[in-house]
Amino acid sequence: MGLMKRKGNILTGNVIYIVIVILFMAVLFIFVGRLSSGGALLEEKTAKKVALVIDSARPQTQVFLYVGDILENREDVEIKEVIDIEGNIVTVRLSEKGGYSYGFFNDVEVEEEIVELEEGRNYLKLVIR
Amino acid sequence: MNRKGDERVLSLYWFVIFIIIAAAVTGGTYLFFSHPIDVREVEVSMLADRVIDCFVERGRLNEELLGEISSENFEERCGLVFGDSFEGYKGDVQYYVEVSSLGNVVGAGDDRWKSICTEEAEPNVPTCARRRLMVLNEAGDFAVFDVLSSVRKVEQNA
Numbered sequence: 001m002g003l004m005k006r007k008g009n010i011l012t013g014n015v016i017y018i019v020i021v022i023l024f025m026a027v028l029f030i031f032v033g034r035l036s037s038g039g040a041l042l043e044e045k046t047a048k049k050v051a052l053v054i055d056s057a058r059p060q061t062q063v064f065l066y067v068g069d070i071l072e073n074r075e076d077v078e079i080k081e082v083i084d085i086e087g088n089i090v091t092v093r094l095s096e097k098g099g100y101s102y103g104f105f106n107d108v109e110v111e112e113e114i115v116e117l118e119e120g121r122n123y124l125k126l127v128i129r
Numbered sequence: 130m131n132r133k134g135d136e137r138v139l140s141l142y143w144f145v146i147f148i149i150i151a152a153a154v155t156g157g158t159y160l161f162f163s164h165p166i167d168v169r170e171v172e173v174s175m176l177a178d179r180v181i182d183c184f185v186e187r188g189r190l191n192e193e194l195l196g197e198i199s200s201e202n203f204e205e206r207c208g209l210v211f212g213d214s215f216e217g218y219k220g221d222v223q224y225y226v227e228v229s230s231l232g233n234v235v236g237a238g239d240d241r242w243k244s245i246c247t248e249e250a251e252p253n254v255p256t257c258a259r260r261r262l263m264v265l266n267e268a269g270d271f272a273v274f275d276v277l278s279s280v281r282k283v284e285q286n287a
Contacts, residue, residue, distance in 0.1 A: 017140060021147060028151050035162045048168045055175045059208075088210045102285060103213040105176060105224060107204070 042070060043100035047092040050083065051104040054090070054128065059108055063126040064117060070094060071114050071122040083124060085110045167286040169256035170249070176209075176278040177258040180226050183207035190264040190274060195233050203237030211238050217284040225255075225279040230264070231272055242279040252287035255279050 035041075046067050053063055070082065070092075084091045088107070093099035111127040183206070184191050198206050203226070211224045225238035236243070246257030257279040266272040 013140070017144075020144075024147065024151060028154060031155060032158045035158055038162070041162055044166060048166060052168060052171060052175070055172065055179075087214070088212070089214060101215060103215060103223070103282075105172075105209050105211060106179070107208045107210040 039094040040098070040100070042068065043092040043094055043098070046070060046083070047090045047100045047102040050085070050090045050092070050124070050126070051102040053126065054085075054104045054108065054110055055106045057106065057108070057126070057128045059129055061128045063128065064115065065124045065126065066121070067124050071124060079112050079114050083112055085112055165286050167250045169280045169282060169286050173256050173258040173278050173280040176224065176226060176280065177260050177276050179209065180207060180228060180276050180278060181260060181262065184228060185262065185264050185274060188265055190230060190266055190272060192231065192267050195228070195230060195235075198235050200235065200237045203235065215285065223281045227277045228275065230274040231266065238279075239281075242281050243277065246279040250287065253283050255281040255283070
């Protein structure tokens with residue numbers, strides 16, 4: 001009886017330990033995953049990418065830029081709600097709160113729109129004047 | 130031998146090790162992803178190229194422009210805009226460019242970023258790019274054309 005009880009205690013202890021470790025690992029993976037693909041990082045990356053493309057472009061140029069999947073399933077929204085180019089500032093806003101802005105030095109007028117160049121793949125079209 | 134006690138100590142020891150590893154991974158990831166992406170080296174290089182394009186066409190220096198340009202009309206003549214409304218900059222201009230050739234030296238932007246900049250992007254220091262070209266002047270002789278461009282923007286990049 002005594003031996004059986006001891007075995008039962010060891011098994012319960014191990015199961016609890018394994019469950020805690022798995023929970024810990026899951027939380028860790030979720031945290032790292034969210035941080036690496038988070039909205040804030042994506043906003044910054046996209047705003048800087050668009051600003052640098054505008055800086056390097058000459059007037060009378062059209063640029064088609066794939067900016068990751070941030071424009072997917074957003075056919076019903078105005079492009080300016082996601083990527084807004086006003087004056088010499090690019091603002092990318094993926095949620096209602098926040099957003100990231102980055103400036104460019106090229107003195108050009110820029111028009112932006114979403115175009116579907118490939119099936120199921122939306123691109124940002126920039127018309128630089 | 131107290132086997133039960135040993136197992137508990139071992140289990141606690143593994144648990145502590147696991148917490149240390151988890152904290153290190155979390156901290157490392159947070160530090161890596163919370164750091165802004167530094168694009169100033171690319172940006173400053175593009176600015177220098179843009180200034181060269183403004184003054185030099187097919188290897189020939191536009192001496193007329195060099196004679197007419199000043200710090201006041203530099204942005205307008207070269208199609209540049211240096212104002213940046215980002216709150217952290219408090220209205221300070223974040224760029225500086227300077228060209229020198231045939232005895233003329235013209236700069237535009239904030240010249241504080243000229244003397245303290247480094248060519249490799251570093252935290253809290255403006256990044257700069259220097260270019261030296263041999264160009265043809267109007268008489269068809271070689272002339273040296275120097276460009277210095279500097280971008281600060283440390284709050285958004287470093």
